[in-house]
Amino acid sequence: MKRNSRLSSTLHILVHMADAPDRALTSEQLAGFIHTNPVVVRRTIAGLREAGIVTSSRGHGGGWQLGRAPDKISLAEISAALGETLLPFSTESESPGCLVEQAVIAVLDDFRLEAERLLTERLSHITLADLTADFRRRYDLIGVSSHAV
Amino acid sequence: MKRNSRLSSTLHILVHMADAPDRALTSEQLAGFIHTNPVVVRRTIAGLREAGIVTSSRGHGGGWQLGRAPDKISLAEISAALGETLLPFSTESESPGCLVEQAVIAVLDDFRLEAERLLTERLSHITLADLTADFRRRYDLIGVSSHAV
């Protein structure tokens, strides 16, 4: 799992979970999908459990399942549950007394607030169901082209 | 200079340069404003020179100046010249053959493209002149309140 790919890795995992709604998938299996370690998976999606996006169960037959229907899970919620920042730049003051810095931070914070609102709004309209639908489209296409050949 | 504060630090520097349009400021002076090292400053704003946002001159009386009027320099250009990414998450494929991954990346890339367009559009409407104006407002306010007390 590469740096900065927590969102896409998590989505990958979640689509697999949506594709197997009747059984729990283990951290081991999920880790296999994104070529990483089970502990990394558990650590990464721990926040999703707290947000109710997934549930986990221990012991025999245990593992991970979606907490609700895929069309009720938006990318905005997932991103937030991962603790991801949509905007990368920092606006903490390093010399609080400086009026120039105050002006810069004020403008940048305004922008950040508005930008975060915009991005979150857009992400809230994309659901896990959209991703699984896209996946199925690709899957069917391959099937058709295999037949054709 | 903290991590992830290259944009705000650079803006800080540029406002100081806009505030002294008649003389060149040295890396040493600029570094003082943001509490860092002259070499870090030179390295950070090297890209701005290539973009024509600032000019530099060597030797006696040398240093840095704005390349054009503050109202002709947008935050979008500055951010681009710094090589900053507006969106932090990566969408490189780690298992290119996987249809689930392809679907995830397709959706995420769509979002990223649209988001980058939106943010850039907004940043292109904020200029250095807006920042200096905000700074002057704060400066005058302090002046007034000092008088009042």
Next chain:
DNA sequence: GTTTCATGTAACTTAGTTAGTTACGAATAA
């Protein structure tokens, strides 16, 4: 022309972040 000052840049060091790993306790089903 020599001195002084300033940038340009390479090379190295240091600090911080995050993924990966190991280990083990707690919970649960067979």
Next chain:
DNA sequence: TTATTCGTAACTAACTAAGTTACATGAAAC
């Protein structure tokens, strides 16, 4: 009671970016 699986702490390794040192290049002042 045993096998399985999560939860989590602790540690290691890899990577990134800032900070630092050093020195070559260029330009103004004398």
